[in-house]
Amino acid sequence: MQRVVLHLDMDAFYASIEQRDHPELRGKPVIVGGAARRGVVMTASYEARPFGVHSAMPMARARQLCPQALVVPPRMAVYAEVSRQLMEVLGSYSPLVEPLSLDEAFVDMTGAEGLFGAPEAMARALQASVRERTGLGASVGAAKNKFLAKLASDLDKPNGITVVPFGAEVAFIAPLPIRRLWGVGPKAAELLGGLGLGTIGDVARCSEAALAAKVGSGLAAHIHALAHAEDPREVVPDRDARSVGSETTLDEDLRGEAAVWPVLRQMCDRVARALRKEELCAGGLRVKLRYSRGFRLMTRQCLLEVPSDDSAGLGNAARELLERFDLEEPIRLVGAAGFRLQTSAATRQLDLFGEKPREKRSELEHAVDAIRERFGDKIGFGS
Numbered sequence: 001m002q003r004v005v006l007h008l009d010m011d012a013f014y015a016s017i018e019q020r021d022h023p024e025l026r027g028k029p030v031i032v033g034g035a036a037r038r039g040v041v042m043t044a045s046y047e048a049r050p051f052g053v054h055s056a057m058p059m060a061r062a063r064q065l066c067p068q069a070l071v072v073p074p075r076m077a078v079y080a081e082v083s084r085q086l087m088e089v090l091g092s093y094s095p096l097v098e099p100l101s102l103d104e105a106f107v108d109m110t111g112a113e114g115l116f117g118a119p120e121a122m123a124r125a126l127q128a129s130v131r132e133r134t135g136l137g138a139s140v141g142a143a144k145n146k147f148l149a150k151l152a153s154d155l156d157k158p159n160g161i162t163v164v165p166f167g168a169e170v171a172f173i174a175p176l177p178i179r180r181l182w183g184v185g186p187k188a189a190e191l192l193g194g195l196g197l198g199t200i201g202d203v204a205r206c207s208e209a210a211l212a213a214k215v216g217s218g219l220a221a222h223i224h225a226l227a228h229a230e231d232p233r234e235v236v237p238d239r240d241a242r243s244v245g246s247e248t249t250l251d252e253d254l255r256g257e258a259a260v261w262p263v264l265r266q267m268c269d270r271v272a273r274a275l276r277k278e279e280l281c282a283g284g285l286r287v288k289l290r291y292s293r294g295f296r297l298m299t300r301q302c303l304l305e306v307p308s309d310d311s312a313g314l315g316n317a318a319r320e321l322l323e324r325f326d327l328e329e330p331i332r333l334v335g336a337a338g339f340r341l342q343t344s345a346a347t348r349q350l351d352l353f354g355e356k357p358r359e360k361r362s363e364l365e366h367a368v369d370a371i372r373e374r375f376g377d378k379i380g381f382g383s
C-alpha cells in the first residue's frame with residue numbers, strides 16, 4: 001500500500017498564540033523570549049522576520065535589527081495546553097501521531113484515502129481542523145515518507161500545503177540545496193561542497209563510495225538514500241506513552257534471520273512476561289534493531305489483531321516484522337516492545353466474542369511464569 005505521511009508544523013507557534021490572545025499585538029512584529037539583557041529569541045512573528053529576526057538569536061541583536069518589535073515573555077503553560085489540543089486534533093485523524101516538539105508532529109494517514117481523499121485534501125482538512133480548534137495557522141507537508149513530509153512542510157510557510165508528488169519524488173527534491181537533507185549540517189555541507197555537490201540531485205547522482213570517502217560510510221549511506229527519496233522510518237506514535245520493552249546489546253554482531261530471530265523471540269518472551277506480571281496486554285508491537293554500521297536504529301511496528309500478553313502472540317507479530325528489516329547487515333542490538341497497553345481485564349471482554357484459544361494459552365503461560373519465578377529463567381518454553 002502507498003504510504004501517506006503528513007508533517008504538520010505550526011507557524012511561529014509561540015508568537016501566534018500571543019497575537020491570538022492579545023489583539024493589540026496582531027499585525028505587529030512580536031518577539032517571544034526573555035527580555036533580560038542576555039535573553040534569547042524563542043519565536044519571532046512573521047512581521048518581525050523580514051528584519052532578520054529569528055529564533056535562537058540573542059535578544060539584544062534582535063532589538064537592534066527591529067527596535068519597534070514588541071517583546072513578550074513566554075507563557076509556557078499556555079503553549080503546552082495549546083499543544084495538547086493540537087495533538088488531540090491530530091489524534092482524531094490517525095492513531096499514528098508522532099510529536100516531534102510542542103508544535104510539530106508526523107501523522108501517518110496510510111489507508112485513509114477513502115475517508116479523507118487524496119493527500120492534498122487530507123492536508124487541507126488537517127490544517128482547517130487545527131485552525132478551528134486552536135485559532136492558529138499551520139503548514140503541512142504530505143509525502144510518501146517522513147523525510148519528504150518534513151521537508152515539504154517547510155517549503156511554503158506560513159499556512160502552506162505542499163504535496164511531494166507521488167512517484168516523482170526524486171525529481172521534486174533534486175534542485176533543493178543539500179542542507180535540506182537530514183543529517184547534513186554546515187560541516188558536512190562544506191565537505192560535500194568540496195566534491196562539487198550543491199543540490200540534492202547532485203548527491204543522488206554521486207556514487208555512495210565517493211560520498212563515503214568524504215563524510216564516512218554511515219552518513220553517506222543515509223544521505224544517498226534520502227537523496228533518492230528513500231526513508232523507511234515509520235511514524236512511531238505515543239513517544240512518551242507507556243510501553244513495555246526489552247532489548248539486548250549483542251556480544252557479537254549478528255546477521256541473517258536464523259541468527260537474529262532466536263534473540264528477538266527471547267525479547268518477546270520477556271516482554272510477554274512483564275506484561276502478564278502487570279496484568280496488561282499490548283495492542284501493538286514494535287521491533288527495533290541497531291545496525292553496527294553507522295549505529296543506525298531501525299524500528300518496525302504493527303498493531304495486533306487481538307491485544308496480547310503471550311509469547312506466541314507477540315512472537316508471531318515480531319517474526320512478521322523481522323521480515324521487513326534488512327538482515328544482511330551486521331546487527332548489534334535487538335529489542336521488542338509492546339505498546340498501546342490496556343488492562344488484561346479489558347482484553348478478556350473482547351475474548352467473550354471468541355478467541356478462546358488465546359485465553360487458554362495465556363493460562364498456560366501464567367503457569368509457566370509461576371514456575372519461572374521459582375526456578376529462574378533457565379526453563380525453555382514452547383518453540
Ligand SMILES: [Mg+2]
Pocket residue numbers: 009010011012013103104
Ligand atoms: Mg513551528
